[in-house]
Amino acid sequence: MLLGTAITANGVTVLMIVTGAAAGAALLLPGLLGAVLAAVLGQLQMLWACCDGEVARWRQTFSPTGFFLDKLGHTVAEAGIPLALGVRADGGLDSIGGWTTLGAVLSVLVLVNKSLNDAVHLARSASGLPRLQDRAEEAAPRAAGVRRLRSLARFVPFHRAFHSVELTLLAVRHARTLPSLPAALAVELAVSIASLQRPDLVEGIRAQVIDKDRNPHWQPARLDDVDVPALQARFATWVAAADERQFER
Secondary structure (H helix, E strand, O other): OHHHOOOOHHHHHHHHHHHHHHHHHHOOOOHHHHHHHHHHHHHHHHHHHHHHHHHHHHHOOOOHHHHHHHHHHHHHHHHHHHHHHHHHHOOOHHHOOHHHHHHHHHHHHHHHHHHHHHHHHHHHHHOOOOOOOOOHHHHOOOOHHHHHHHHHHOOOOOOOOOOHHHHHHHHHHHHOOOOOHHHHHHHHHHHHHHHOOOOHHHHHHHHHHHOOOOOOOOOOOOHHHOOHHHHHHHHHHHHHHOOHHHHOO
16 A cells, blocks of 8 residues: 555655654553554554555665664654653653653663674674674574573563454453443453463564564464454453552552
């Protein structure tokens, strides 16, 4: 669709930057509207991120400016959203507290991680070495100790999701029935804790970041195979366990 317009690859990347920044800003809006708007803008930002490179390849318009804009866009979105989430969890800009601090720490960690990744490529370029290709064998650690640590990281139960697409839709639908922000946060916390029992997001991180084989093994393998009634039953159990009193001031 974009190929039929006059927009350039760099123009698509600018759209990605603006959309990613808007996704973070949307989280500052109270209530369900801000959460839904941020989710939609986040998906749109990823769509632009997939399209700018395709437009550049089709038109053969690669440039250093495009590379810089792409890096800037991902940095703005990935560092801005954790901070905005922290502010939202604290109740907004007028009540900044511990959650905002936690979000800021996570943002800094994101920036440090991205800086280290870029530093690897910069060091190789300064030494006259070719750029590393995005392949699993290139990313594999040479040192045996580091390889063992990386293999152990697969078993650390963080950032796991349980059928994330269906679960997200359930959460959005249920949020419309909640009377307050503390109630919504309590349900979100209960669902997040329960989601740690499934390995799908860790598997995605493994395929995308650790091994970089781009071949995740989802459980189940297809969205059509999700047992929706069973998921709805589990979701109802998680909602019943939510305690909004911990988020009330």
